[in-house]
Amino acid sequence: MNKGVSLYKLGMIGLLMLLLLIPLMMINGIIGDRQNRRDGVIDDIARSSSYSQQLTGPLLIVPYRRTVQVSRYSAVTQQRYEEPVEERGRLYFLPDQFTLDGNVQTEVRARGIYEARLYHATNTIAGNFVLPERFGLGDEYKNYHFDEPFLAVGISDIRGIENDLKLNLDGKTFDFVPGTDVPLLGEGVRVMLPTEDGAEKTTLKFTFDLRLQGTGQLQVTPVGKSSHVVLSADWPHPSFIGNYLPTARNVSDTNFNATWETSFFSTNVQDILNRCSASEICNELKARSFGVSFISPVDQYLKADRSIKYALLFIALTFAGFLLFEVLKGLAVHPVQYALVGAALALFYLLLLSLSEHIGFGLAYLISATVCVALISFYVSHVLGSVAHGTGFGIGLGTLYALLYGLLSAEDYALLMGSLLLFGLLVVFMVLTRKLDWYAIAQRPAKPVVASLEVAQ
Known part of the structure; x- marks a missing residue:
């Protein structure tokens, strides 16, 4: 039963x-x-175009040479003696004011049924450097010989640069060249500056336009003593990332705009740069960043x-x-x-x-x-x-x-x-x-x- x-x-x-x-x-x-x-398809599309982008800089770099006395020991005389040796190094200066005004347009690239979202960011970057008297070297200044200074901007994937970069410095125009020549910045661009502009003036005002393509994320390292960054985009689903949230933001059904404000007190970039100046990699500097992710939330x-x-x-x-x-x-x-x-x-x-x-x-x-x-x-x-x-x-x-x-x-x-x-x-x-x-x-x-x-x- x-x-x-x-x-x-x-x-x-x-x-x-x-x-x-x-x-x-x-x-x-x-x-x-x-x-x-x-x-994998998204990574392939990014590999064929450009990956996520992070901007670090600009930094003003002043190469120098000086003669120092190095103590040596002679095995013949069994005595120590002083020998003059030329020392080479660099002085690094961060901008007092740093502003970035960016407008971002997004587009979809498809491969089969899979899609990747690319962006094109039109950025206006401006600010000024206020150099300390005698580069802050004091009485030792006379012992230094300075080579041609340059301004360097770190760009994580230079393949995404879409325009001919030109720097406007105090009303004069200079051309950027590929490579930062600064290991801690990684990839990027630099522009050589005249000695009279880079080594004698105490205030340098700069501005340049940067059109940048990327995939996924756009991040900015706030290098200024006072940094002001504004980003707007035709993307209604921003995900704000990094160490700092926007101080103001407005997100609608079709777009967003966001504003970040930071200072040396909140970023401690100067101290980090001092510790990293002799290093080839400075992850701590790049970690002091913020930005936005354009990845679709509908996964x-x-x-x-x-x-x-x-x-x-x-x-x-x-x-x-x-x-x-x-x-x-x-x-x-x-x-x-x-x-x-x-x-x-x-x-x-x-x-x-x-x-x-x-x-x-x-x-x-x-x-x-x-x-x-x-x-x-x-x-x-x-x-x-x-x-x-x-x-x-x-x-x-x-x-x-x-x-x-x-x-x-x-x-x-x-x-x-x-x-x-x-x-x-x-x-x-x-x-x-x-x-x-x-x-x-x-x-x-x-x-x-x-x-x-x-x-x-």
Whole structure:
């Protein structure tokens, strides 16, 4: 005699849930593979154009030579003596005022179904250097011989430079040349300055225009004693990154603009530069940056990955609904029927992933959920022998899909909403079964499930 609910049935349901983890893990692996392929395409596009950009500078560099006395030891005379040696070095000066006014236009580059967002930033960079008297060397100034000074700007990927760079210095124009000749800045450009401008004047006012292409992120290192940076773009989903948030920002449905204000007190750039001046790499200097990321927040792979984390919960709740029908109606649902419904629930995530790559996550979710709910409702109507039961089951499943979409959309409140959902479902289950005698149900013969839908009387 078949039992409505038995330990055997519960064990089979538990085993089916474990077996359904296999296709779910495979689908999760497909999500990871597609995401890696997307990232690889974006990296290929960036490799063919330009990567994320970071601007560091300008810095004023003054090379010098001086003669110093070095103590030597003579093995012949076994005495120490002083020998004059020429020492070469550089003095580094940061601008007192640094301003950057940037306007960014974005564009989409596609390769197959994958897209990468490039940007074109038109920047006006200006400021001034206020040099200390005798370069701050005091009485030692007379012992120094200065070579031709130059101004250097670090640009992380010089392939993105889109214009002929010219520096306006106190009304005079000078051409930039490739390379910073400053290891701590990395790649970039420099411009040689006349000795009378670079070594005698105490105040140097500069300005230049820089059109720059990049992918993903645009960052700026605030090198000024006082730095003022303004960025605006035709991108409505900015992600502000780096060590400093904007002091003011305005984000609309079509664009954004943001303003940053920093000082030496907040950046400590001068002290960092002093420590890094003899180094070839200065990660600490480049870490003192801020900027914006142009990566799209609508990542179908991330949302698909988050949604599949709820798959086992969905299957458990659906099976619990079947079990509830067995308990309340005394019906016998075969484990194979449980398995087919579970397979439909698992394939929802594969359908969601494949559709979202072409039509967007929201529409893909709606279509996938609709067809899965329709299929399961049709099947359950025959399994339970009732259109009403199948329709009710479909409504409940559709509600669960709607709640899942809410969880995916409200990331900050996902845990709270998920907890309330589970508690609410537990309340419903307990209320519906509050008067059941579970011992009697285990011994009650199950009603045979008819092959066709019951006819309304």
